[in-house]
Amino acid sequence: MLVDRTDPAAVTTLSAQPVLLGDLFGWFTPGSSGRGVLLCGTFGIEQLNAYRAWGRLAARIAGAGCPTLRFDYAGEGDSGEHAGPDRVTEALAAIDRGIRFLRAEAGAEEIVLVGLRLGATLAARAAEAGGVDRLVLLAPFVSGQAYLREMTLQARLIDRLPDGTPLPQEPGALSLGGFQLDPATIAALGALDLATTARAPAPEILLLGPKTAALADRYRTLGAAVTTGAFPELAPLVSDPLFAPYPERTFEAVCAFAAAGAAPSPAPCRRPAPAGTLAGTGWRESVQAFGSGLVGVLCRPETRQPGTPTVIVVNSGLNARSGYGRQTTALARRLAATGIASLRFDPRGIGDSADRDDDRSPFYAPDAVTDVRAALDHLAEVQDGPVVILGTCSGAYLAFNALCADERLRAAVLVNLYCFDLKPGTDIETMVRDTFRHGQGYLARARQRGSWQRILSGEIRLAQVAGAIRRDGSALLGRCIARLSRLVLVGESTGRRVARLRRRGARIAMVYSADDPGLATLRAHLGASTRVGRRLGYPVALLDGADHNLSRPADHDRLLTIVQEVAHDAARADRAGAAPARLRAVPAREPNGLLLRPSETLP
Structure with missing residues (x-):
């Protein structure tokens, strides 16, 4: 059984208890109001990068009084394996399962969905079925095609072999950061488009992130009250697995919107049975x-x-x-x-x-x-x-x-x-960034014709190259010093x-x-x-x-x-x-x- 901290002022991720939604693994944190909040994460490496911050957001919302549930999609985290026709269909069913869990197991009378990136797109589509009172969309993709375009570009930049060339992709599939989208999922994503929705997914919507004006106008036309804003911490949250700061300002706004006006529950929040096996x-x-x-x-x-x-x-x-x-x-x-x-x-x-x-x-x-x-x-x-x-x-x-x-x-x-x-006293961030610049940096890529074309065209500045080479030389020198140090250091x-x-x-x-x-x-x-x-x-x-x-x-x-x-x-x-x-x-x-x-x- 997980540690339970009952003091609302001391809510942390440890206040949560593990739960199973069928073969989906999740964390539930009780609250004092009748408004349940479901966190719908994004897919793959972006969710892995945001994982701890996402858990802290759940704890923060629960600390504001709202019982909160977050979960892993099938084939991700600690959940069961992906076995459905495609991951989009499975994810939409998982969101529906989470809503039903909050109503039946936690006694929630109101429902708020909070979605991140592709999870925001899926949350908006799931909410179109009705029954969602508030919706938070954090940098959603208006379409699945937009998501695929961005992930394809990221795959070329992130997944590289030691010689600097991109990892080969299986025909019809897309692999990014070790996570793979199969052809059926890619087809389902291609058919996903929020711009074609005919009804507002919720009466009140908080929409944060870049390039959201058109979607906000669409929802306003359909009768929703939409609040928009920036998401300045988005890039490090989903793309920096080591040194990303916690998005304090944005998550404070999310928590305030999710909990605003939530009435105390007339009965104590029920605690579902803890997860079994x-x-x-x-x-x-x-x-x-x-x-x-x-x-x-x-x-x-x-x-x-x-x-x-x-x-x-x-x-x-x-x-x-x-x-x-x-x-x-x-x-x-x-x-x-x-x-x-x-x-x-x-x-x-x-x-x-x-x-x-x-x-x-x-x-x-x-x-x-x-x-x-x-x-x-x-x-x-x-x-x-x-x-x-x-x-x-x-x-x-x-x-x-x-x-x-x-x-x-x-x-x-x-x-x-x-x-x-x-x-x-070693500066870990400098060590890590310099190390992998050396392994897959400018010196390794200089043999590639495309890199030289980018340098000559001005797309890559020579000062950048010189700085990277200097750092590579420092890393090499550091290894030489380390080799000598084993002979002279005491210990x-x-x-x-x-x-x-x-x-x-x-x-x-x-x-x-x-x-x-x-x-x-x-x-x-x-x-x-x-x-x-x-x-x-x-x-x-x-x-x-x-x-x-x-x-x-x-x-x-x-x-x-x-x-x-x-x-x-x-x-x-x-x-x-x-x-x-x-x-x-x-x-x-x-x-x-x-x-x-x-x-x-x-x-």
Whole structure:
């Protein structure tokens, strides 16, 4: 059961309780009025970026007295899988289900819909059926075609291979940030157009964002009272996964509009039954609350066996526990189908967990190791068997340091690790932005004819290029300094920490996209000789053709193979009381093969 704070002045995301709407996962927060508010998020990477702010908005509205529900669409977050004719039809049905939940389970007599981006478009279309009293549209797309045009452009800019070229798209589909729209969904989006509506979706509408004048005029013509305004924080909210500020001004206006004039409920707000177990083929999931306000999802095999290995998955960046492109949720369920349990959870300051005490960013926070320890303490109460930890990028940094700090962890799978340690006072934002400019920046793109044409035409300023090259040079210099520092700094070097891990029987499987910037760190600290595999316990796996976030399904399969091997090795070692066997490499010619440095495979 989640922690419940009954003081309205102290409402946080922890005041919510998890609920299930069929196979949809959601969070419900009670309120004192009879006006229920349903938050309709957008799709894919935009919603992942906005996830924590969206939860804080729900808590804020509930704190103003309105019972509030937010949920994950099918195929996103912690909900069940997409199984309908298309995701538009499913999403409209989910919004209708949420409205019925607020009326039947929470006793709401009035309904407010709050939609973000594509979620705003869908909320407006769902409200046309009637029964919605107020409607908040945050930067809606007037048509599904407009949404598709913008997402297609973003896909070309965001999803790139190490050589700077865009990730290939499947015919008829659209992939962006690891999330994919299938052909049926694209067709359904193409038919979505708010400009053709024949009735106002609600009597009162708050419409915030750019290019909304025509839609506002349309709704006014149909008899609605429409208030318009700007949404200055829109771009960072939906596009910056690491450093976006909370949209205080806009969300204050949303909360005021949603709660304005709401009358107190004559009866106490009913609390629906908390979420039970969400199940699918081979897996069963339940929400876990533990430690100091930590929230996670435990995914178990359908049939539990004694000694089942468990994988703790820590967040990459500030992504919520479902992961980039929802990879973590998908991986957890695939692991469960092979007999491996997992706990995906949000450290403090991420996703649905509590804020950090120091109010600092949790990104590359060394003290997040205490949250991993709390997860291990919790697993000791609900699970048996060995525990392995998995992390990508900044999550790999946390996973490595947790492995060093807690002997209950038997092994770690570290994906695209950039650094083993950080110097105190490191400017994280500068480090991250400079690192990935180097990996996919101007120097890497300069070989492409189109980049030079843009420079010559003035579209890219030479000062921009010079600045990027200077930053790339600084990043390279920083790696050289890091290599030297392991020889002169007082304290235990990375090599010695790894050796200590091996002596206690723990091992590390490191996975890299070919040409990932983190490979320089690996070579600087552990060398590039035949000894690397021996020092880690597993060979270093290089995934040819993979991007930094492992966005492609083929790369998901490769990672699944590695995690399965490490987890089963840990279970075998646990039963035998010996060190785990080495990871078996799949020949590179096979579809799911691991491209390994031959010199680094273990004898």
